[in-house]
Each structure stands twice: as structure tokens, then as C-alpha cells.
Amino acid sequence: MVINKICCIGAGYVGGPTCSVIALKCPKIRVTVVDKSTERIAQWNSEKLPIYEPGLDDVVKECRGRNLFFSTDIETAIKEADLIFISVNTPTKTFGNGKGRAADLKYVESAARMIADMATGDKIVVEKSTVPVRAAESILNILRANKKPGVSYQILSNPEFLAEGTAIDDLINADRVLIGGEDSPEGQAAIEKLCWVYEHWISRRNIITTNTWSSELSKLAANAFLAQRISSINSLSAVCEATGADISEVARAVGLDSRIGPKFLQASVGFGGSCFQKDILNLVYICECLNLPEVAAYWQQVIDMNEYQKSRFSAKVIESLFNTVTDKKITILGFAFKKNTGDTRESPAIHVSTTLLDEGAKLHIYDPKVEPSQILEDLTHPSVTEEPEKVKKSIEIHSDAYTATKGTHAIVLCTEWDEFVTLDYQRIYNGMMKPAYIFDGRKILDHEALMKIGFQVQTIGAGRLSYGRSWLHPSLATLLLQCNKVH
Numbered sequence: 001m002v003i004n005k006i007c008c009i010g011a012g013y014v015g016g017p018t019c020s021v022i023a024l025k026c027p028k029i030r031v032t033v034v035d036k037s038t039e040r041i042a043q044w045n046s047e048k049l050p051i052y053e054p055g056l057d058d059v060v061k062e063c064r065g066r067n068l069f070f071s072t073d074i075e076t077a078i079k080e081a082d083l084i085f086i087s088v089n090t091p092t093k094t095f096g097n098g099k100g101r102a103a104d105l106k107y108v109e110s111a112a113r114m115i116a117d118m119a120t121g122d123k124i125v126v127e128k129s130t131v132p133v134r135a136a137e138s139i140l141n142i143l144r145a146n147k148k149p150g151v152s153y154q155i156l157s158n159p160e161f162l163a164e165g166t167a168i169d170d171l172i173n174a175d176r177v178l179i180g181g182e183d184s185p186e187g188q189a190a191i192e193k194l195c196w197v198y199e200h201w202i203s204r205r206n207i208i209t210t211n212t213w214s215s216e217l218s219k220l221a222a223n224a225f226l227a228q229r230i231s232s233i234n235s236l237s238a239v240c241e242a243t244g245a246d247i248s249e250v251a252r253a254v255g256l257d258s259r260i261g262p263k264f265l266q267a268s269v270g271f272g273g274s275c276f277q278k279d280i281l282n283l284v285y286i287c288e289c290l291n292l293p294e295v296a297a298y299w300q301q302v303i304d305m306n307e308y309q310k311s312r313f314s315a316k317v318i319e320s321l322f323n324t325v326t327d328k329k330i331t332i333l334g335f336a337f338k339k340n341t342g343d344t345r346e347s348p349a350i351h352v353s354t355t356l357l358d359e360g361a362k363l364h365i366y367d368p369k370v371e372p373s374q375i376l377e378d379l380t381h382p383s384v385t386e387e388p389e390k391v392k393k394s395i396e397i398h399s400d401a402y403t404a405t406k407g408t409h410a411i412v413l414c415t416e417w418d419e420f421v422t423l424d425y426q427r428i429y430n431g432m433m434k435p436a437y438i439f440d441g442r443k444i445l446d447h448e449a450l451m452k453i454g455f456q457v458q459t460i461g462a463g464r465l466s467y468g469r470s471w472l473h474p475s476l477a478t479l480l481l482q483c484n485k486v487h
């Protein structure tokens with residue numbers, strides 16, 4: 001039953017934290033995380049880890065050099081391991097068949113080929129990356145087609161449900177661990193071995209075992225459901241803005257229904273991150289390939305609504321600033337896709353910033369954890385601009401919120417960092433151009449207090465706010481008038 005050595009291919013947001021927690025909870029297992037990027041591995045072995053995740057530093061400090069190792073020696077780690085996690089990236093394809101929708105499995109394939117080349121003895125290979133349904137079959141085909149004598153493989157699916165920003169807590173107190181495998185004695189034995197690893201800290205009743213395809217699909221389904229909730233509440237935020245209803249009040253009323261529940265009902269500028277969009281696009285593509293166009297269209301709408309929300313918010317900023325932001329200085333507060341991470345993949349801040357830059361704005365950007373080089377890379381990437389030099393001249397990256405807001409016309413809050421709630425907004429207001437605007441894309445600020453100071457405040461899912469009185473949208477007023485005429 002015993003697993004002595006684990007190798008994890010891919011030292012990213014999933015491989016790093018997951019294996020750190022396994023090493024913490026299973027001190028007798030030697031865990032080696034490998035990556036082809038020497039830079040990433042050097043960072044994992046340094047004082048400044050390559051990713052920011054609350055609690056991660058402590059776990060790594062406790063285990064690194066004891067039973068947790070980060071290495072570029074992929075061959076030795078694969079040879080020695082009883083169990084190998086594949087935690088490489090599975091981005092959306094950017095070319096060829098399925099471009100813009102299908103998951104690009106080239107990294108998974110290359111990991112499988114490395115295992116096939118290097119493995120000796122019996123190996124359990126575990127898909128931790130999020131993959132299309134039946135990807136395990138392709139991995140197995142590669143492994144079996146290149147099998148050397150004396151080597152045997154079992155493939156398991158063990159998708160990761162951690163959320164960035166709360167990864168360590170999610171891993172330690174997982175709602176569930178999902179393991180899918182082959183319905184054969186060998187498959188069941190492999191499942192039991194992986195269960196044994198998790199049972200070091202997760203209760204057996206929270207470890208679910210299924211067939212491989214259910215496990216693969218469950219990960220896509222879970223992300224689709226989560227993103228769908230955000231798009232659902234965001235769609236209603238547009239109705240609120242047009243009617244005078246308040247999305248926070250609606251969300252509260254809806255969420256108190258125990259069948260619905262209150263979590264993940266916060267309207268915002270839109271969801272981001274490396275997973276939701278990519279995984280739903282992948283699901284859409286799978287449905288199309290399976291000749292299920294209605295199902296594909298249903299899930300596509302979740303993505304379309306998110307695009308609409310980001311565009312709607314950006315348009316609202318421009319419209320409120322007298323329909324022109326050319327040469328206006330605008331502060332972007334927060335650049336990460338959510339709080340407590342430095343990850344900017346698919347961050348709504350990129351969409352908002354790019355739209356404002358296209359309109360000629362000068363941006364003053366501050367994020368507590370995103371590296372300036374990352375912000376620069378995101379905003380000058382060929383996919384978002386044809387004029388990187390112009391963009392460079394139009395952005396200033398600041399190391400605190402006070403300098404970032406000094407002398408600007410407006411603040412656009414894109415990430416819900418806790419520190420933004422407790423800023424001294426009177427001090428900020430005093431330093432800004434007047435009228436001073438705040439666009440709260442995350443609904444975290446005290447809007448009444450800001451209006452008392454003198455700010456013009458706009459947010460998601462509420463009519464234009466004005467201190468001391470509610471505001472009726474003109475289209476609603478017209479509608480009501482027309483109704484009165486009819487009756």
C-alpha cells in the first residue's frame with residue numbers, strides 16, 4: 001500500500017502548493033516537484049517563492065529540504081517515484097483545430113512522453129491538470145505504446161479544486177478529494193494507494209472515487225457551475241442598474257434560500273483567472289464535438305455574459321467621465337484577478353485597462369502583490385495592443401495607493417484587496433482632481449462614506465449613487481410614464 005516517493009511534473013500554482021501540503025501532511029513521503037523552467041525551480045528554492053499564496057511560505061519553509069524538494073532533474077524524480085502527478089498547464093489552444101476553445105494538451109503529452117522515456121518499474125500516473133474528458137485514454141496510449149519491459153502503468157484522474165488566494169486552506173480542509181480510475185482490480189488498487197496518501201489528513205468519507213471519465217468531467221462541471229453563478233448575478237446587475245433595484249439586496253434575498261445559498265453571489269466587474277474561461281471554453285468545444293450544440297450554446301453564454309460585464313463596466317467609466325478619457329489620469333486599484341494572489345491571468349483589470357488605454361487615458365496602477373514587470377507584460381502583450389511603446393508611455397506603476405491616486409481624475413477599483421477598504425479616502429480625495437470619481441468594480445467600499453467626502457461614486461448593480469437620495473434610471477421613469485398613459 002505504501003507510497004514512498006512522489007514526483008510532481010509542473011511547479012506552478014497547482015503543483016507547488018499541492019505538493020507542499022502533501023509533504024507537510026505526509027512527512028514519511030519524499031515529494032519532488034520538477035519543472036522544465038530552471039527559473040521557476042530556482043524561485044521555489046529561494047526566499048521569494050514564485051507565487052504569492054497566504055500560508056504557503058510557512059509550509060514550504062517547514063518541509064523544504066526535509067521531504068519536499070524542487071528540482072529540474074526530471075529524469076531522476078520520475079525514475080524514483082512510485083506515483084507521478086502531472087500538474088502542467090493546459091491552456092486554450094491558440095492555433096489549429098479548436099483554436100480559441102479546445103484545451104491545448106501539448107504539455108500533458110510532453111509530460112507523458114517524458115514518463116514513457118524515463119520510467120522504470122511500476123508507476124501510478126495521476127492527472128492533476130484539468131483536462132478534457134477521456135484525456136487519460138490518450139495519456140495511457142502514449143505510455144503503453146512506448147512501454148519498456150518491466151514497466152507498468154495505472155492512470156488516475158485526481159482533479160484539483162483549490163482556489164488561488166485560499167489554496168492552502170482549501171488543500172488542508174478540502175470539501176472533497178476526487179479520484180477516478182479504471183474499473184479493474186489494478187485500477188482499484190491504484191485508487192486505494194492515492195486514497196492512502198490523502199487519508200493522512202482528509203477523512204475517508206470526503207474522498208470520492210469514481211470512474212475516470214466522471215472525475216475528468218466533474219472538474220469542468222464544477223468550474224462551469226461556479227462561473228455560471230457569477231454570470232447569473234452579473235446579468236441581473238445590469239437589470240438593477242436599469243431599474244433602481246440593488247444587486248446586493250437581490251443577492252442577499254436570493255442567497256437566503258437554502259437551495260441556492262449565499263456563496264459566489266457577489267456581482268462584480270467579472271470573473272478572471274486561468275481556469276473558468278479556459279475550462280468552460282473546453283466544455284463548449286467538447287459539446288460541439290459530441291454534436292450537442294444546444295448544450296454548447298448554453299455554457300458559451302456564461303463566457304459571453306462575462307465579456308459583456310467587463311465591457312459594460314469599462315463603458316460606464318468612460319461615459320461617466322464625460323464620454324472622454326483622453327489624457328485623463330485614471331488610477332487602477334488592483335491588477336490581480338482576485339485578492340490574495342499575484343496571478344493576473346485573464347484578470348478583468350487587463351480588459352478595463354486596455355479599454356481605457358485605447359481611449360487615450362493615462363493609467364496609474366497599483367496592486368499589492370503583482371510585480372510591475374507582470375503588469376507591463378500584460379498590457380503590452382500583442383494580444384491586447386499593436387502599440388506597446390505607446391502603452392509603456394501611458395502607464396505608471398506605483399508601490400502604494402496614495403501615490404497612485406495623487407492628481408488623478410478617477411479611481412477604478414478592479415480587485416477586492418482588503419487594504420483598499422481601509423485606505424484614508426479623505427486623504428486620497430484631497431490629492432485628486434475634482435470632481436473625483438470612484439468606480440467600485442468589486443462592491444467593497446463604503447459608498448455612503450465616500451459620497452459624504454465628496455466623491456462621485458459608481459458601482460455595479462446599483463443606479464447612479466447620490467448622497468441622501470435614491471436615483472431613478474431615466475428609462476425606467478419613461479417606462480412608468482408610458483404605463484400611466486396607457487392606464
Ligand code: NAI
Pocket residue numbers: 009010011012013014015034035036037040087088089090107108110111114128129130131160161162163164274275
Ligand atoms: P502554471 O502555468 O502555473 O504551471 C504549470 C507548470 O508546468 C509551469 O511551471 C511549466 O513550466 C510546467 N511544465 C509544462 N510542461 C512541462 C513539462 N513537460 N515538464 C516539466 N514542466 C512542465 O499552471 P497552473 O495554474 O499550476 O495549472 C496547472 C493545471 O492545473 C492546469 O490544467 C489548470 O487548469 C489546473 N488547475 C489550476 C488551478 C489554479 O488555480 N491555477 C486550480 C485547479 C486546477
